Amino acid sequence: MLGTTSSPDSCAVDSLAHGVGGILADLRTNVSACRLCPRMAPFKKVAPDDSQTLSTGYMLVANAPDKRGRLFHGPAGQALRAALRAVEDPRYRELEDLFFMTAAARCSPRQKNDKRKLRPPTVAECRNCRPYLHLEMRALHPRLILAVGAQAAGATLDEPVRVEEVHGQRHRIREGQVLTLLSPAPSNRASMKRLGITPETYSRWLTGLFGTLIDELR
């Protein structure tokens, strides 16, 4: 187990000596102690969620957790959850049933002048946090990684991206295959319009994607 002074990089090196369960446990400990990004204070971390699955091989990457440390419970998450429920497969009603969920930044990013309000994580924060994501990807060997949002896509691909330009594209990286997606939050309506889609057509497309992912598990 690593101490509070360990960096995300040293966590990666040491933890690969363990099995997946040990890696994830070590990672939680190190994330919990991490204070690398000062603007992330008060350092509300991604809450451990043992209900999510490791068995399907699908990983879902968010930009960052909400103020309670939850992933995909905001407007984008609700759109994703509705699209999955529309598949109507009783085994996969929730994102947690189908995906191992994680984030580009493990802390909930607050606005400087009003800590009650969220902001997107910065490029530097996602870069600081990327070794944790990288470690998960290497440990889990996901069959497909869905990166939802600009920061999630950039951290997963390890390069800055304009998510509108990579929306719907598949990328081969060392850890597996990545599908980069625009966040389906209703606030992204202008980006959707530029891509020639609407929230409704995007939702139907996501339902088709989730249905295909489920079919591939049979």
Ligand code: SF4
């Ligand atoms: S965002 Fe990641 S690297 Fe930054 S303080 Fe939080 S856990 Fe550490």
